[in-house]
Amino acid sequence: VIQERPTSSAEAAEVMRACLSEGSRLRVVGGQTKLGWGHVTSEPDVEISTERMGRVLEHNAGDLTAVVQAGVSLKRAQEVFAEAGQMLALDPPLGHDDSATIGGIVATADTGPLRHRYGAPRDLIVGVTIALSDGTLARSGGKVIKNVAGYDLAKLFSGSFGTLGMLTELSLRLHPRPERTATAALDCDGPETLQRASSALAHFPLEAMSLDVVWGGDGGRVMARLGGAAPEPRAEAAVGLMEEFGAARVIEDDAELWEGLRSRQRSEDGAIVRVAGLPSELARISRAVDGIAGSVVGRGALGVLWAELQGDDPQDLVGRIEELRHHLDPLRCVVLDAGRGVREKIDVWGGNQDSSVELMRRIKARFDPQGLCNPGVFVAGI
Amino acid sequence: LYAEIQLKGAGMDARLIEELEKICGGRVVTDAHALRTYESDGLLHYSVAPPVAVLPDSVDEVRRIVRACHEALVPWVARGSGTGLSGGALPVEDGVLIVLSRLRRILEVDLANQRIVVEPGVTNVEVSQAVGPSHFYPPDPSSQIVCSIGGNVAENSGGAHCFKYGFTTNYVTGLEVVLSDGEIVTLGGKELDRPGYDLLGAFVGSEGTLGIATKITLRVVPVPETTRTLVAYFDSTDQAGRAVTDIVGAGVVPGAIEMMDHLSIQACEGATHAGYPLDAAAALIVELDGPRAECAARFDEVVAICENNQATGVRVAQDEAERQLIWKARKAAFAAMGRVARSYYVQDSVIPRTRLPEVLRRIDELSEEFELKVANVFHAGDGNLHPLVCYDAEDPGQAVKAEELAGLILTACLEVDGSITGEHGVGVDKKRFMTKMFSEEDLDAFQRLRCAFDPSQLVNPGKVMPTPRLCGEVPGPYRQHPLERAGVAERF
Numbered sequence: 001v002i003q004e005r006p007t008s009s010a011e012a013a014e015v016m017r018a019c020l021s022e023g024s025r026l027r028v029v030g031g032q033t034k035l036g037w038g039h040v041t042s043e044p045d046v047e048i049s050t051e052r053m054g055r056v057l058e059h060n061a062g063d064l065t066a067v068v069q070a071g072v073s074l075k076r077a078q079e080v081f082a083e084a085g086q087m088l089a090l091d092p093p094l095g096h097d098d099s100a101t102i103g104g105i106v107a108t109a110d111t112g113p114l115r116h117r118y119g120a121p122r123d124l125i126v127g128v129t130i131a132l133s134d135g136t137l138a139r140s141g142g143k144v145i146k147n148v149a150g151y152d153l154a155k156l157f158s159g160s161f162g163t164l165g166m167l168t169e170l171s172l173r174l175h176p177r178p179e180r181t182a183t184a185a186l187d188c189d190g191p192e193t194l195q196r197a198s199s200a201l202a203h204f205p206l207e208a209m210s211l212d213v214v215w216g217g218d219g220g221r222v223m224a225r226l227g228g229a230a231p232e233p234r235a236e237a238a239v240g241l242m243e244e245f246g247a248a249r250v251i252e253d254d255a256e257l258w259e260g261l262r263s264r265q266r267s268e269d270g271a272i273v274r275v276a277g278l279p280s281e282l283a284r285i286s287r288a289v290d291g292i293a294g295s296v297v298g299r300g301a302l303g304v305l306w307a308e309l310q311g312d313d314p315q316d317l318v319g320r321i322e323e324l325r326h327h328l329d330p331l332r333c334v335v336l337d338a339g340r341g342v343r344e345k346i347d348v349w350g351g352n353q354d355s356s357v358e359l360m361r362r363i364k365a366r367f368d369p370q371g372l373c374n375p376g377v378f379v380a381g382i
Numbered sequence: 383l384y385a386e387i388q389l390k391g392a393g394m395d396a397r398l399i400e401e402l403e404k405i406c407g408g409r410v411v412t413d414a415h416a417l418r419t420y421e422s423d424g425l426l427h428y429s430v431a432p433p434v435a436v437l438p439d440s441v442d443e444v445r446r447i448v449r450a451c452h453e454a455l456v457p458w459v460a461r462g463s464g465t466g467l468s469g470g471a472l473p474v475e476d477g478v479l480i481v482l483s484r485l486r487r488i489l490e491v492d493l494a495n496q497r498i499v500v501e502p503g504v505t506n507v508e509v510s511q512a513v514g515p516s517h518f519y520p521p522d523p524s525s526q527i528v529c530s531i532g533g534n535v536a537e538n539s540g541g542a543h544c545f546k547y548g549f550t551t552n553y554v555t556g557l558e559v560v561l562s563d564g565e566i567v568t569l570g571g572k573e574l575d576r577p578g579y580d581l582l583g584a585f586v587g588s589e590g591t592l593g594i595a596t597k598i599t600l601r602v603v604p605v606p607e608t609t610r611t612l613v614a615y616f617d618s619t620d621q622a623g624r625a626v627t628d629i630v631g632a633g634v635v636p637g638a639i640e641m642m643d644h645l646s647i648q649a650c651e652g653a654t655h656a657g658y659p660l661d662a663a664a665a666l667i668v669e670l671d672g673p674r675a676e677c678a679a680r681f682d683e684v685v686a687i688c689e690n691n692q693a694t695g696v697r698v699a700q701d702e703a704e705r706q707l708i709w710k711a712r713k714a715a716f717a718a719m720g721r722v723a724r725s726y727y728v729q730d731s732v733i734p735r736t737r738l739p740e741v742l743r744r745i746d747e748l749s750e751e752f753e754l755k756v757a758n759v760f761h762a763g764d765g766n767l768h769p770l771v772c773y774d775a776e777d778p779g780q781a782v783k784a785e786e787l788a789g790l791i792l793t794a795c796l797e798v799d800g801s802i803t804g805e806h807g808v809g810v811d812k813k814r815f816m817t818k819m820f821s822e823e824d825l826d827a828f829q830r831l832r833c834a835f836d837p838s839q840l841v842n843p844g845k846v847m848p849t850p851r852l853c854g855e856v857p858g859p860y861r862q863h864p865l866e867r868a869g870v871a872e873r874f
Contacts, residue, residue, distance in 0.1 A: 060734060060736070061631075062627055062630075062631060062734075062735065062736035063734040063735050063736050063765070064630065065734065085633060109575075109580070119548070119552060120574075122580055122583050123548065123552050130827065132827065136823050136826060136827065137823060138821070138823045138824045138826065138827035139820065139821070139824050140824065140827065140828070142732075142799065142800070142801050142819070143734065143799045144732045144733065144734055144764070144765055144799070144800055144801050144804075145545075145764050145765070146540060146544065146545075146549070146732050146761070146764040146765065146766050146801075146804040146805065147732055147801040147803070147804060148537065148538050148587050148801075148803050148804065148805055148806075148807055148808075149801050149802050149803050149808055149812070149816065149819055149820075150808070150816065150819075150820055150824070150825075150828055150846070151584065151587075151588060151828045151831050151832070151846075152538075152551070152583055152584060152586070152587055152588075153584075153827060153828070153831065154583075155551070155580045155582075155583020155584060156579060156580055156581075156583060156584045156831065158580055158583065159579070159580055160579055160580075164579075175635075176633030176634075176635065177633075178633075179633065199494065202496070202604075203493075203496075203516065203517075203604055204604060205603075205604040205605060205606045205607045205672065205673065206673060207606075207672045207673055207676070228676050228679075229676060229679040229680060229683075230673075230675040230676050230678075230679045233675040234673050234675055234676065237673070274575065276573045276574060276575040276576050276577075277573060278495045278572060278573050279494065279495050279496070280492075280494040280495050301496070302574055303495070303573055303574065304573075304574055304575050331573065332573075332575075332576050332577055334575075334577050349577040349578075350577065354568070354576070354578060355566070355567045355568050356567045356568060356569055356578065356581055357578070358567075359561070359567055359581065359834065359835070360578055360579050360581070362834040362835075362837075363579055363581075363584075363830075363831065363834040365834070366830040366831070366833055366834040367827075367830055378578075379577045379578045379579075380578075
């Protein structure tokens with residue numbers, strides 16, 4: 001595998017152009033914390049690393065916007081934004097040595113607990129520069145937070161796993177970092193209680209930063225994190241909303257708690273399955289995951305849940321994942337972290353029965369006609 | 383082949399009209415007089431009478447109409463309530479106008495999951511009504527009483543509250559779309575994170591050029607616990623602008639933050655008698671909504687910031703009636719402008735918020751140079767300006783000057799890294815400015831998306847892109863991965 005390490009968008013586009021002329025299949029990598037996601041594919045001919053594209057190009061604090069190169073680590077960018085009391089409202093797990101890059105997080109549309117209030121990468125990117133496989137360097141969106149000129153390619157590229165081209169620069173919308181936080185937590189002894197307590201919080205205008213549920217084995221928890229100028233009375237209000245379901249309490253020193261929650265979206269040696277569910281299905285999903293000896297963490301009001309299955313026998317894991325899919329059909333269960341032994345035996349995306357698959361293929365064919373960009377890793381083998 | 387058709391103009395085929403009548407019965411309009419209803423949308427500068435308009439009653443009728451157009455190679459334009467401000471629903475003279483106002487059923491209200499599923503002709507305000515009083519749908523374009531959700535999806539509509547709450551694109555979780563060949567595809571759903579490309583993100587805001595949304599699933603949110611509103615007056619727009627920067631810089635995220643300049647205040651006050659002082663150079667409406675404790679803490683902070691920026695007065699709404707009165711003046715801005723000018727041209731540019739003072743000075747200079755009044759109303763939180771260039775339409779010289787002046791305002795906004803449109807869309811009105819904002823390569827990338835959705839280029843032609851572009855065949859063979867055949871990962 002040839003390694004390329006461009007330092008700018010223009011250099012990245014040059015590398016892409018060279019790949020096209022050689023017919024080389026290419027893969028873009030950032031912090032390499034999610035390389036095991038997607039279908040197992042053959043090694044590419046060229047690997048383009050963003051490790052030398054790690055700069056924050058602009059931080060316009062007064063406008064709450066920034067422009068970064070794709071290879072900047074989220075951690076480093078947050079340090080820069082924090083100097084002005086701001087943040088990029090994304091908090092997915094950062095992987096080994098906290099090396100997840102903003103480009104990689106966007107390319108995989110990865111999210112953490114903050115999604116409850118602020119949305120996914122797609123909702124926070126206001127512009128992108130992309131390099132296509134023929135060397136085209138194009139821009140969509142801009143630097144302002146409100147803009148409807150032209151098509152929104154930033155959203156199209158978000159979660160596209162590098163199959164349409166390379167994200168080289170991103171314009172971001174930032175948010176004020178809440179001065180203080182407090183969390184209301186309730187321990188639950190049954191999935192139904194979990195769902196009802198989560199629903200009570202979701203339907204009350206708390207404006208929580210995060211609303212997470214966890215379930216595993218014989219117990220679970222519902223947690224709402226409030227941030228702002230006056231989080232404590234709001235946390236008390238959340239406790240009040242959950243009173244009928246059990247003894248809830250306020251946790252003021254809550255940073256570690258939330259760090260722990262997002263880390264449960266990763267598994268070192270087992271498997272992680274992301275369930276695209278609904279709030280009204282929390283109990284059913286929790287029970288189904290129980291049924292295959294797994295545990296669940298996720299966003300109570302959004303219905304997106306991560307199931308962790310422990311174990312190191314690929315055959316056993318595959319069996320349990322298939323059982324989960326069978327129970328939850330038609331909800332989509334995507335396998336994220338999992339060993340090669342598992343991913344070789346299963347469609348990690350959970351099949352390609354969607355009516356839009358043909359349209360997706362047409363998009364791939366327009367943006368990457370020769371099929372050089374990370375081929376085969378995506379849904380339906382795109 | 384498509385290129386040829388477009389060059390010579392397909393004309394309206396009598397057989398197609400017959401086919402449309404077979405599909406829609408009496409809901410096919412061909413009478414020239416009746417068709418005049420549809421010749422413009424909310425942007426009246428442009429008008430094209432379509433040769434035929436159809437009013438389908440069901441998704442299946444939409445599909446069959448689109449299919450018939452595809453077979454006859456006749457272009458078409460979809461129209462909702464016709465309130466758009468960029469000519470996005472302007473008909474094409476050799477095409478079919480598909481009017482979606484009869485598709486107005488609310489299909490499902492699923493409050494447990496905070497979702498509502500509607501047809502495209504449902505109005506924006508009907509969505510909030512259907513999920514109220516506990517929930518609401520945040521995007522609130524000022525035409526919300528009449529504008530349709532289908533149109534909102536096409537334009538990615540915003541409104542006064544989008545600085546805090548986001549735009550249409552942040553609320554659409556699922557769409558059923560009829561593509562140009564009549565195929566129906568489902569994008570997303572009630573649930574988030576379905577695997578695959580974010581086609582919802584690509585479709586919302588595509589100005590009706592990628593297909594017709596026939597079923598729309600929206601996320602709704604709980605109504606805030608409390609809302610507090612004030613209006614502060616200033617001796618200069620600079621001071622008001624600094625107050626906005628200080629408020630946002632302090633970490634406050636107002637539900638809405640709107641600014642009006644002297645000329646707008648005069649026009650609006652004259653029309654509504656809301657009590658704005660006529661000598662104020664700027665008025666700033668700040669509305670905080672959310673949890674009571676948070677609003678209380680923040681509201682005092684906002685009042686202090688306005689005072690620190692030499693506000694000459696701060697009026698706090700004491701009740702809902704007073705709040706409505708404060709808003710009445712702002713919402714009347716476009717209509718009230720008729721009191722100070724016979725005609726006006728609305729711009730919709732966006733700038734980084736911190737560049738507001740210099741851009742306003744530039745607009746003042748241009749206004750003096752062209753001897754035309756420019757009134758300004760802004761969504762100040764997100765830097766979205768609506769300069770209203772006033773002129774006398776009876777004087778053809780003034781109309782030309784007004785258009786030139788409006789163009790120079792856009793240029794001034796682009797010079798500070800802004801955008802030519804924040805919420806009205808490109809449509810036909812701003813497409814000539816696309817090349818000032820985007821390079822040929824950028825436009826080429828846009829065209830790839832459009833061609834993937836509509837290789838026949840029959841869908842809303844002549845909009846968004848500055849010059850007509852052809853799709854052509856996909857260059858080179860697309861190498862089919864074995865997974866596409868087998869459906870599982872086997873390639874090593």
